[in-house]
Amino acid sequence: MKILIIGDGKVGYSLAENLSKEDNDVTIIDKNAEALKKAEENLDVMCIKGNGISVNTLLEAGVDDTDLLIAVTASDELNMVCCLTGKKLGAARTIARIRDHEYASELALLKERIGLDMVINPEQAAADEIARIFRYPSAISVDSFSRRKVDMVEVKITSDTPAVGLKLKDLPSKVAGSILICAVVRNDEVFIPNGDFRIENDDILCIIGKPSNVYGFYKYLGKCTQKIKNVMMVGGGRIAYYLANLLKEMDIRVKVIESDRERCEELSELLPDTLIIHGDGTEEDLLKSENIGEMGGFIAITGRDEDNLMSSLLAKQYGVQTVVTKITRMNYSSILKTLHLDNIVSPKHITADIILRYVRSLKNARGSKIESLHRIINGQAEIVEFIANDSTSYLNIPLKDIKFARDTLIAVIVRKNEIIIPHGNDVIKKDDRVIIVTKNKAVLDLNQLASTGGLQNELQNSLKNIGHTPVV
Amino acid sequence: MNYRIVLRTLGILLLCEAAAMLPSLVTAIYYRGNDIGAFAVTILLLLLFGVSMVKVKPKVKEIYARDGFAIVGIGWILISVFGAMPFYFSGAIPTVIDSFFESVSGFTTTGATILKQVEDLPRGILFWRSFTHWIGGMGVLVLTLAILPSVGARTLHIMKAESPGPAPGKLVPRVGQTAKILYAIYSLLTIVLVILLLLAGMPLYDALIHAFGTAGTGGFSSRNTSIGAYNNVYIDVIITIFMMIFGVNFSVYYFIFKGSLKAALKNGELLLYLGIAAVSTVFIAINIHGSMFDSVGQSLRHAAFQVSSILTTTGYSTTDFNQWPELSKMILLVLMFIGGCAGSTAGGIKNIRLLILGKTIKREMVRIVHPKAVYTIKVDGKVVDEETVSGVMTFYFAFMAIFTVSLILVSIDGKDMVTTISSVATCIGNVGPGLGMVGPLGSFADYSVFSKIVLSFCMIVGRLEIFPVLLLLMPHFWKKVSI
Numbered sequence: 001m002k003i004l005i006i007g008d009g010k011v012g013y014s015l016a017e018n019l020s021k022e023d024n025d026v027t028i029i030d031k032n033a034e035a036l037k038k039a040e041e042n043l044d045v046m047c048i049k050g051n052g053i054s055v056n057t058l059l060e061a062g063v064d065d066t067d068l069l070i071a072v073t074a075s076d077e078l079n080m081v082c083c084l085t086g087k088k089l090g091a092a093r094t095i096a097r098i099r100d101h102e103y104a105s106e107l108a109l110l111k112e113r114i115g116l117d118m119v120i121n122p123e124q125a126a127a128d129e130i131a132r133i134f135r136y137p138s139a140i141s142v143d144s145f146s147r148r149k150v151d152m153v154e155v156k157i158t159s160d161t162p163a164v165g166l167k168l169k170d171l172p173s174k175v176a177g178s179i180l181i182c183a184v185v186r187n188d189e190v191f192i193p194n195g196d197f198r199i200e201n202d203d204i205l206c207i208i209g210k211p212s213n214v215y216g217f218y219k220y221l222g223k224c225t226q227k228i229k230n231v232m233m234v235g236g237g238r239i240a241y242y243l244a245n246l247l248k249e250m251d252i253r254v255k256v257i258e259s260d261r262e263r264c265e266e267l268s269e270l271l272p273d274t275l276i277i278h279g280d281g282t283e284e285d286l287l288k289s290e291n292i293g294e295m296g297g298f299i300a301i302t303g304r305d306e307d308n309l310m311s312s313l314l315a316k317q318y319g320v321q322t323v324v325t326k327i328t329r330m331n332y333s334s335i336l337k338t339l340h341l342d343n344i345v346s347p348k349h350i351t352a353d354i355i356l357r358y359v360r361s362l363k364n365a366r367g368s369k370i371e372s373l374h375r376i377i378n379g380q381a382e383i384v385e386f387i388a389n390d391s392t393s394y395l396n397i398p399l400k401d402i403k404f405a406r407d408t409l410i411a412v413i414v415r416k417n418e419i420i421i422p423h424g425n426d427v428i429k430k431d432d433r434v435i436i437v438t439k440n441k442a443v444l445d446l447n448q449l450a451s452t453g454g455l456q457n458e459l460q461n462s463l464k465n466i467g468h469t470p471v472v
Numbered sequence: 473m474n475y476r477i478v479l480r481t482l483g484i485l486l487l488c489e490a491a492a493m494l495p496s497l498v499t500a501i502y503y504r505g506n507d508i509g510a511f512a513v514t515i516l517l518l519l520l521f522g523v524s525m526v527k528v529k530p531k532v533k534e535i536y537a538r539d540g541f542a543i544v545g546i547g548w549i550l551i552s553v554f555g556a557m558p559f560y561f562s563g564a565i566p567t568v569i570d571s572f573f574e575s576v577s578g579f580t581t582t583g584a585t586i587l588k589q590v591e592d593l594p595r596g597i598l599f600w601r602s603f604t605h606w607i608g609g610m611g612v613l614v615l616t617l618a619i620l621p622s623v624g625a626r627t628l629h630i631m632k633a634e635s636p637g638p639a640p641g642k643l644v645p646r647v648g649q650t651a652k653i654l655y656a657i658y659s660l661l662t663i664v665l666v667i668l669l670l671l672a673g674m675p676l677y678d679a680l681i682h683a684f685g686t687a688g689t690g691g692f693s694s695r696n697t698s699i700g701a702y703n704n705v706y707i708d709v710i711i712t713i714f715m716m717i718f719g720v721n722f723s724v725y726y727f728i729f730k731g732s733l734k735a736a737l738k739n740g741e742l743l744l745y746l747g748i749a750a751v752s753t754v755f756i757a758i759n760i761h762g763s764m765f766d767s768v769g770q771s772l773r774h775a776a777f778q779v780s781s782i783l784t785t786t787g788y789s790t791t792d793f794n795q796w797p798e799l800s801k802m803i804l805l806v807l808m809f810i811g812g813c814a815g816s817t818a819g820g821i822k823n824i825r826l827l828i829l830g831k832t833i834k835r836e837m838v839r840i841v842h843p844k845a846v847y848t849i850k851v852d853g854k855v856v857d858e859e860t861v862s863g864v865m866t867f868y869f870a871f872m873a874i875f876t877v878s879l880i881l882v883s884i885d886g887k888d889m890v891t892t893i894s895s896v897a898t899c900i901g902n903v904g905p906g907l908g909m910v911g912p913l914g915s916f917a918d919y920s921v922f923s924k925i926v927l928s929f930c931m932i933v934g935r936l937e938i939f940p941v942l943l944l945l946m947p948h949f950w951k952k953v954s955i
Contacts, residue, residue, distance in 0.1 A: 020645070020646075025644065025645040025649075026645050027645050033857060040628065041537070041628070041629075044627075044628070044645070044646050044647055044648075045645050046642050046644065046645040
C-alpha cells in the first residue's frame with residue numbers, strides 16, 4: 001500500500017517504522033530537515049522536505065495514487081487542511097489527528113464534510129485505554145467491537161481461579177452462558193476451543209461478549225475482588241478531562257491534583273463533580289494528606305515522565321491497588337521493567353497502534369468490509385469484524401448447515417442492539433455485524449469463511465465450535 | 473565496526489560476482505577458447521569464499537553508516553582482485569599487477585588498459601573485460617540490493633556510498649525497489665543500444681562489447697583502434713548519442729517515464745551538462761577543421777564523438793586525438809575533470825558539483841558587496857542545505873589533493889609532463905585514454921608497478937567518490953569501539 005505521512009514527529013516516526021516493516025511504501029513529508037534525516041537513515045522510507053499543505057509538495061510525494069494519507073502534525077487545523085487537500089488531489093483515504101476537544105463534538109460533521117475516513121485523538125484514546133484498565137484491572141488486553149457494544153478481554157488464569165481444571169461446557173451457565181471463550185493461548189500457541197476444552201493454570205482466555213456479561217464472568221474468575229471506588233489523578237491535562245468523564249460513567253469518584261492554578265480553575269468548571277486540588281503531585285505530604293493509602297487507583301498523567309514515575313512509585317509504596325503511569329518517551333523502557341509498574345500507557349503508541357490496526361484492516365479488506373481487527377499473540381489468530389451485505393453468500397441459512405473453513409469460529413453476531421452468541425440454529429442476516437475468530441490469516445471477506453473443499457472432520461469441528469457454548 | 477555483517481554482505485557480493493561471471497564462461501565455451509578453465513576456477517573460488525562468508529551469522533543485523541562505507545570500500549577492492557583472476561589464470565595478461573590494473577579499470581569503468589594488442593585475446597576474456605564495465609557502471613552493490621529479496625532499512629548507506637553525486641536519493645520509498653528501477657532503466661537502454669548497433673551493421677559480439685562499454689561509460693573495446701576501426705558514420709553517431717544518454721542522471725529518465733517531461737528538462741545539471749558538451753564540440757570542431765579534417769561534417773562528427781566520449785568519461789575514440797591541436801587537447805583534458813551528471817554511470821567531479829561550486833563563488837561575491845546578506849544556494853528552485861554545500865567543497869578539495877599527490881608519485885617514473893598529468897587525470901576521472909604516451913592508441917603498459925598501483929588506487933577513489941576509500945586508510949575507522 002502507498003502511504004503518505006505528514007508530520008515526522010514521534011507518532012509519525014513510529015507509524016512510518018511499523019508501516020514500512022509491514023511492506024508498505026511509505027513517504028514522509030515534514031518541514032524539519034533534522035527529523036527527516038533520522039527517518040531517512042534508519043527507515044526504508046522516502047522523505048520529502050516541504051509543507052504538507054502545499055499542493056506541489058503533495059504532488060511531488062505522489063498523492064494522486066496514494067492509498068492512505070495520515071496527517072499527524074502538531075496542529076489540528078493543519079492536519080484537517082492536509083487531509084482536505086490530499087483528498088481533493090486523489091488520496092483514497094485520509095486520517096487526521098485532531099486533539100482539541102472543542103472539535104471533538106463536531107467530529108461527525110468534520111468527517112463528512114472534509115471527507116476524513118478516520119479521526120484520531122491521542123488523549124481520548126489514552127483515556128479510553130486507562131478507563132478499560134479500571135474496568136478490567138488485571139486483564140492483559142481489552143478491545144471493543146461494534147462501537148463498544150462488544151468487549152473482548154484477554155485474561156490470564158491463575159491457580160486461585162475457580163475455573164481451573166473445568167471443561168468449558170462445565171462452567172456454571174449463569175456466568176458463562178452469555179459469553180464466549182473464543183480463543184485460548186497456551187504455551188504461546190493459540191487454540192480455538194470447543195466444549196471439551198479443559199482450562200488449565202497459566203492459560204490466557206479471550207472472552208468476548210456484551211460488556212456487562214464479560215464483566216460478570218470476569219468477576220466469577222475472581223479477577224476483580226473489589227470494585228475500585230476512588231481514584232486519584234496527578235496531572236490535569238486533556239487526558240485527565242476525558243478520563244474523569246469516563247470514570248464518572250463507571251461510578252468511580254475522581255480526585256485530580258494539578259500544579260497549575262489556572263488549569264485547576266478551568267478543570268473545576270469543566271468537571272463539576274470532580275474534586276480538583278492545586279498542588280504538586282510528587283510531594284509526599286500532599287499525597288498523604290489526600291489519603292493516598294485509601295485510594296483504589298492512582299493515575300499519573302502529568303506532562304513529565306519523571307514526575308509520573310516518581311509519583312507512581314510513591315503510590316505503590318502506599319499500597320494502591322491499581323497504578324497507571326503515562327510514559328511519553330520510551331527512553332526508560334529498560335528501567336521500567338525492573339520497577340514492576342503494571343500499567344504503562346503511552347498515548348503516542350496507542351495512536352500508532354490504532355492507525356496501524358486500521359491500515360492492516362484496509363489491507364485485508366479488498367472490498368473494505370472489515371470493520372475492525374484485533375490480533376492475538378503477534379497475529380497467530382485474528383478477531384475480525386465484518387458487516388454482512390448482499391454479497392454474502394450464506395445469508396439466512398442456519399449456521400449448522402454451512403460448512404466453515406478450518407480453525408474459524410463465528411463468535412458474536414450483533415444485530416442492531418442485540419448481541420447474539422450464535423448457536424447452530426442462528427442465522428446471519430443482512431447488515432449484521434459478524435465477529436469471527438480465525439487462525440486463517442487470509443480471511444478477507446465473509447464468503448471466505450465457508451469452506452469450499454471437503455475435509456469433513458474439520459467441518460464438523462467447526463460446527464462443534466459454533467455450538468460449543470455450554471448448553472443451558 | 474560490525475565485522476560480521478560486513479563479512480556476510482561481502483560474501484553475498486562475491487556470490488553475485490560469481491553469477492556475473494557466468495555469461496563470460498558461456499561465451500568462452502561458445503568460442504571454445506583456452507580461457508574456459510580460468511573462468512571455471514575463478515567461479516569456484518568465488519563460490520568457496522562467498523559461501524563461507526555468507527555463513528557468518530551477524531549478532532546485530534543493522535547496517536550503520538560506518539559498516540556501509542566499509543562494505544563498499546572493501547567490496548570494490550575484493551571484486552577487483554577476484555575479477556583479475558580470469559586475466560591471470562588464462563595467461564591473457566602475464567603479470568598479477570597488470571591483471572589487477574585491468575580489472576580495476578574495468579569495474580571503475582575507466583577503460584585504461586595495459587594491453588597493446590587486444591584483438592588476439594580470447595573472446596571470453598574480452599567479454600568479461602567489457603562486462604565488468606556494465607556491472608561496475610551502475611554499481612555492483614546496487615545490483616545486489618536489486619537482486620536481494622529482503623533489503624533492510626539501513627541499506628541506504630550502501631547505496632549512498634556507491635552512487636555518485638553529492639546527495640544520492642531514492643526514486644521510490646523502498647531502497648530495493650529503487651535499485652530495481654535503476655537497473656531496469658539501465659538494462660533497457662543497453663538493449664536498445666545493442667539493437668541499434670546491430671542495425672548499423674556491427675556483429676552481435678562486437679555490439680555487446682561496445683554496448684557494455686558505452687552503458688557503463690567504460691571504454692574497453694575489442695578492437696585496437698577502438699570505434700575508429702569500424703569507420704562507420706552510423707555507429708559513431710549512435711555511440712555519441714548513447715554515451716551522452718548514459719552520462720545523464722537516471723532519475724531524469726524515471727521522471728520522463730512517469731510523464732513529467734517538463735520537470736525533467738528543467739533540470740539545471742542536465743542543462744549545464746548539455747551546454748558544456750555543445751560549446752566544447754563547437755570549439756573543437758572549429759579548431760580541427762581544416763588542419764585535421766576537410767569537411768565540416770567530418771570535423772563535427774569527430775569533435776562531437778570525442779567530447780561526448782571524454783565528458784562522459786567513456787574513453788572510446790574514432791581517431792587519434794593525440795595529433796589534434798593544443799586547444800582541442802586542452803579542452804579534452806578539462807572535460808576529463810568535469811565528467812557527467814550525478815546518479816549516472818559517468819565519473820569525474822560531476823556537473824552538479826560544478827553548479828553548486830559556481831553558485832558558492834557567486835554567494836561569496838554577494839557577501840563582499842553586502843556583508844549582511846543572507847543568501848541560500850538553490851538548484852532547480854530548491855535550497856541546497858549547507859551540509860551539502862560544504863560536502864561539495866570538501867570533495868573538490870580532496871579530489872584535487874589526491875590528484876596532486878598521485879601526480880607527484882607517478883612522476884617518479886620520469887615520463888613527460890603531458891603523459892603524467894593526463895594519465896592521473898584520466899584515471900581519477902575514470903576516463904580511460906589520456907594524452908601523449910597514454911593516448912587513444914597507447915597504453916599504460918610502460919608504467920612501473922608502483923605507478924600502476926597508484927593509478928589503480930586513483931581509479932577506485934574516483935569511482936567511489938573518494939571517501940569510502942580514504943576511510944579505509946584511517947586507523948580510527950577499523951576500531952571496534954571508536955571514540
